[in-house]
Amino acid sequence: xxxxxxxxxxxxxxxxxxxxxxxxxxxxxxxxxxxxxxxxxxxxxxxxxxxxxxxxxxxxxxxxxxxxxxxxxxxxxxxxxxxxxxxxxxxxxxxxxxxxxxxxxxxxxxx
Amino acid sequence: xxxxxxxxxxxxxxxxxxxxxxxxxxxxxxxxxxxxxxxxxxxxxxxxxxxxxxxxxxxxxxxxxxxxxxxxxxxxxxxxxxxxxxxxxxxxxxxxxxxxxxxxxxxxxxxxxxx
Numbered sequence: 616x617x618x619x620x621x622x623x624x625x626x627x628x629x630x631x632x633x634x635x636x637x638x639x640x641x642x643x644x645x646x647x648x649x650x651x652x653x654x655x656x657x658x659x660x661x662x663x664x665x666x667x668x669x670x671x672x673x674x675x676x677x678x679x680x681x682x683x684x685x686x687x688x689x690x691x692x693x694x695x696x697x698x699x700x701x702x703x704x705x706x707x708x709x710x711x712x713x714x715x716x717x718x719x720x721x722x723x724x725x726x
Numbered sequence: 727x728x729x730x731x732x733x734x735x736x737x738x739x740x741x742x743x744x745x746x747x748x749x750x751x752x753x754x755x756x757x758x759x760x761x762x763x764x765x766x767x768x769x770x771x772x773x774x775x776x777x778x779x780x781x782x783x784x785x786x787x788x789x790x791x792x793x794x795x796x797x798x799x800x801x802x803x804x805x806x807x808x809x810x811x812x813x814x815x816x817x818x819x820x821x822x823x824x825x826x827x828x829x830x831x832x833x834x835x836x837x838x839x840x841x
Contacts, residue, residue, distance in 0.1 A: 664827070
């Protein structure tokens with residue numbers, strides 16, 4: 616049972632920042648927000664994760680609101696290769712600490 | 727560092743036949759996961775292993791699906807007998823452990839078509 620809400624699709628112009636929103640209003644205090652993406656016919660690829668603070672790595676930035684009820688994944692300079700389905704996941708804290716994937720946001724980067 | 731390996735990449739079988747998938751996780755990763763991804767949906771967890779023990783198999787259709795990780799490294803997932811609705815991509819993933827802060831790394835998947 617996914618605990619996140621994402622828009623089903625988004626477009627972004629090549630070279631511009633892509634901002635992908637995610638709502639997770641029922642997140643608990645020790646649960647992390649993860650982002651993965653899946654390019655057609657490949658396995659999901661880890662992007663970034665965070666608990667409370669904003670995070671940045673070589674791929675993206677993750678902005679988490681102070682109340683932790685929503686977050687935004689930012690791809691600073693989108694390229695055509697960033698076209699993929701992006702999954703926002705709240706990792707649920709019980710047996711096994713599993714990931715529950717929703718249906719994600721299909722991002723299309725337009726030339 | 728080598729990633730998660732899976733084989734075969736593609737498999738086509740007839741309904742009521744059996745099939746097996748193999749997964750080799752990243753070296754040193756204690757936790758291994760099998761997911762089923764039906765076209766247009768996100769991956770759904772089937773079973774999770776911690777070393778060679780099962781942590782959660784509540785979503786595994788045990789009347790036809792089975793999985794093992796005998797030596798705590800490689801794993802196999804079997805379907806016997808297959809049904810049409812088993813057509814999906816089967817993904818294997820691994821992580822250092824079950825901690826909430828440990829990310830999972832996925833293999834390329836096995837695309838199963840049941841005719």
